[in-house]
Amino acid sequence: QASQLKNDETKALAPASLQKELNNLLKFNPDFAEAHYLSYLNSLRVQDVFSSTHSLLHYFDRLILTGAESKSNGDEGYGRSLRYAALNLAALHCRFGHYQQAELALQEAIRIAQESNDHVCLQHCLSWLYILEQKIFDSCVLLEHSVNKSLHFGLP
16 A cells, blocks of 8 residues: 555555554554554645654654664664654655744754764755755755765765
8 A cells, every 4th residue: 555655646545444444453553663654644645734743753653662673774773763753754844834843853853863974864854954945945055965965975
């Protein structure tokens, strides 16, 4: 369902049906992080800011609690989850037009990424900072800097 939501939303279950299935799954296994993520995607589809924020936060909480993130990403999994949670929260707020909250979440993601020396996360933050700045101002400087840094780190 997640793949269908990302690639061709018309092939996915209807939002209400999908949420009903997810609620049944989460009733029996509330720590199922992937179900929370799918709920997040489904809530985005219907523009439900409360449910999408709730599901996103639960996804990262469950990821940290189960230790799934640290298993796949070495010793820094916990910190990685925190910085990407903040980054995703910033993207979520930006999508719904909550620019002040997006800026605060982005500042947190940048702070955590700098502490961890995570250049990839910092580049993603810079891209979102540019998007956020475009919503508020018209600035080309951030875009030029972002493209140069992305080329340097081999990012698309």
